[in-house]
Amino acid sequence: MMPVRLAPGLLRVIAVLFRYRLDDVGGGSDRMLAPLRWLRPFAGKPPSGIEGMDRGTRMRLAMTELGPIFVKAGQVLSTRRDLIPPDIADALSLLQDQVPPFPGGEARAIVERELRMPVTEAFSSFDETALASASIAQVHAATLHDGRAVVVKVLRPGIEKRIARDVNLIRALGELAQRWHPNADKIRPLDVVAEVEKMLANELDLQREGASASLLRRNFIIGDDLYVPEVHWEFTTQGVLTLERVYGVSADDIAAIDAAGIDRKRLAEKGVRLFYEQVFRDNFFHADAHPGNIWVDTARVGEPRFIALDFGIMGSLPEADQYWLAENFIALFERDYARIASLHVEAGWMPANVRLDELEAAVRTVCEPYFTRPLSQISIAELVVKLFQTARQFELTLQPQLILLQKTLLNIEGVGRTLDPDIDIWAVAHPVLKRILRERYSLRNTLKQLRRRAPQWLHTAPELPELVHAFLREGGRGTHRMVADPAELALRADDSQRTRRSMAFCLLGGVLLVCATLAFGLKPQNGGWPAAVAAVAGVLAFVVGWPRRRR
Structure with a gap:
């Protein structure tokens, strides 16, 4: 039985859905909300111009109006392209987690409580005006006593209680969808809610985020491709994270990158290599790699590099999945469709009774049209999405970590093509992946294991x-x-x-x-x-x- 205290929140959500005409988006939701349509006249006047908007834009605006936690839920939902239509996924991926900052005096008090010392003892200066503000935390500039510039990320006051309340509301909505939505077995709303809960729990622990940043920094401490700011552990707790302050421009700020004289083609190739190294060499990858979290160091012209930010969402794969994925990518690069079919069964992603010849034919049907294009126009991410969608017809069991990887691949390809629209991602990725596999499964590495x-x-x-x-x-x-x-x-x-x-x-x-x-x-x-x-x-x-x- 659903708690009565959640009823006002549920009615507010339903009213917003009606105002944005989201009871008519199709896919069964219109039938799910049909018994409540008598409430539509009481939902309020629809926003101006809504008649000409597509359903994805309406969904994005509704999530924004519902508040920060629903924005987070929409961001998670945008990664589940195996469950929702592509147009809605594209629209939800544009959701921005930005809210007005809370007072700087409160931030100072939280820092002092978490660090158990006055701010003046920890920092020589602390700017109470926030540099950036989101639904979970906000960031302040500060300076250490040795002169080093840092940023201090502070959790919002009372955020744990608010998230617990909103998560209960989202779970209630998931239970309603699970019970009444005609496609609930395919959408699996409670699984999506579980992913939202897990992501929010991780983001509420800034010490965990610091540990992720520290590991990623260690993986790339040697090299000129990626810079990760240093964590100052003496000023980091579960509620406060202190990082080295870095300077750069967003990876999609083409004007600033060109003004700095950076070779965008070379930079784009580095971005693609970084993805495969994180996933298949280190098995630890940045899973929220949109341009806002991936900067370019404009001070490095001769040897351009990226700067990583925001380590709240990181991904890794079981060792077995990592191997099967790598082999699938190699087979895809070499257009070995029979190998792709057998790998899916050997990995246990599909039942053993699947007819391999039928699966091979389905894979060929998806892939062959792509290979008629120039390689520079082929999107690996788009092809992987279509392969997963096709494989669902053969009872594909798709794990959440593979969905996260798929979303990251989409982000990285987007950054690469923004920097260099003519990049041949296949030519860049294939030798990198073969080299990583050769080193990973070499005799020397086997003896080391x-x-x-x-x-x-x-x-x-x-x-x-x-x-x-x-x-x-x-x-x-x-x-x-x-x-x-x-x-x-x-x-x-x-x-x-x-x-x-x-x-x-x-x-x-x-x-x-x-x-x-x-x-x-x-x-x-x-x-x-x-x-x-x-x-x-x-x-x-x-x-x-x-x-x-x-x-």
């Missing part, structure tokens, strides 16, 4: 004989049932012997690989040849012992 995991294997090694003995004993019990056919008894005995032989060889192979790892790790100079011999012998033992299907 084995050496890293060796202590854990040694810790569990004493248990292996007991586990093998228990496995063989259980297998033996299964063959002692009465069987009428003697030939079947002999066959089962043969299978049991094969299983024991396979287990023995695989166990031997594992022991040899552990020995090889230890030899290489403890004596890297003198243990090279013994380690190599042990590693080869271990692999051969695995090959011999690996169970084979009986013909």
Whole structure:
């Protein structure tokens, strides 16, 4: 039963939807709100010019009127292009999270309470006029006592209670949609609400944002492609984040970039490379990479670079998904449609009973029209979106982290094409991804991973004989049932012997690989040849012992 206290808020939301004629957007929402249309005359006069607006623009204006938390919800919804029409997703992606600032005196008081010291003790100067203001926090300029310029991000007073109240309202709306919307099984409104809750919870912890900035900075501390401001941890808490102040222009400010004399073509190529390095090399990527959060350092003309800001939304992938995605991208670059189809099934994104020939034909149908264009006109992000939409016909199970990646790819391509409309994203991305995969799955890196995991294997090694003995004993019990056919008894005995032989060889192979790892790790100079011999012998033992299907 929905709490009565939420009724006024729900009525306000419905009134705004009626005013912006969002009960007529189609897709089933008109049928969902039909019982409440008698309220339309009481909803107020529609805004001027609304008759000529498309439904996406009306949705964006309604979200803006409903307030900051609904703006956040709209921003999250814009990433779910697998669930909502493209025109609405495009419109919601333009939502700006900007609200009037709260008084600077309150910001100063919050900083003093969080840092447990007077502002004058932490900073030599603190500007009470906000540099920027959003629904969750606002930013103030300050100076450390050693003269370094910083920015101080401060959570809004009472924001936790307001978010809890609005999240309850959004969840109530999600429950209504789940119950009454005819396409609820496809839209999954409660899943979207869960994503909004998770994002807001992350943004309420500025110490978490600082940790994300610190990791991204460490990943790119060497190189000239991306600069991440330093976190000043001594002046950072859950409610206050102090960062090095950086200077630049928005990545879509073409006039300022040209005035600085920066090579936009070179800069655009760096932007594409940065995406693939973050995702496939580091497995940690900026997931809110719109131009407002990606600046260009105009002081670096000869070697241009980007500056990253706002680390509240970061993404990462499970190691398995990372591998399957990389292989899918490579197959896409090489137009290997059969490989794409088999990878989707091997990754577990689709049921094993899917007919690969039908899936391959569907992938080819989507991709071939794109390859008739010049490569510079092909959008990888657009193609990936259409592939996901096509794959849904084959019961694709799409995880939220893949949606976040898809949205980031759209943002990065948008930045790249704004800087250089003629950029050949395929030519830039393909060699970068192949290089990253070659390094990631090289023999040296594999040995490094084995050496890293060796202590854990040694810790569990004493248990292996007991586990093998228990496995063989259980297998033996299964063959002692009465069987009428003697030939079947002999066959089962043969299978049991094969299983024991396979287990023995695989166990031997594992022991040899552990020995090889230890030899290489403890004596890297003198243990090279013994380690190599042990590693080869271990692999051969695995090959011999690996169970084979009986013909």
